[in-house]
Amino acid sequence: MKIRNLLILGIGVFFSASILFAAVNTMYNWECTKCFTVVQKDGSPNTGSCPAKGGHSWSKLGKVGNNQYQCRKCGMSVASDMTPNYLKCPNGGTHSWSKL
Secondary structure (H helix, E strand, O other), X not given: OHHHHHHHHHHHHHHHHHHHHHHXXXXXXXXXXXXXXXXXXXXXXXXXXXXXXOOOOEEEEEXXXXXXXXXXXXXXXXXXXXXXXXXXXXXXXXXXXXXX
């Protein structure tokens, strides 16, 4: 009986740790609203040096996923779990996403 309880406890701890690890390491698409570079990172990217002068200004487009979206106005393409946020588009206004 003790071995069975330890096995159940061990499985529970393993799944709890797996869920926590997945939540902590969620990848996101980030867009610099100045130079329009897109990167994938689990947290806010470093500001670094932006080609549009000064440091990057990162905004979150959304979670990385298996669906491909493309902006109809500028052609930017991102892999996202759902429609990306409608951030500033280099061709004016905000992005106009369509699922490919």
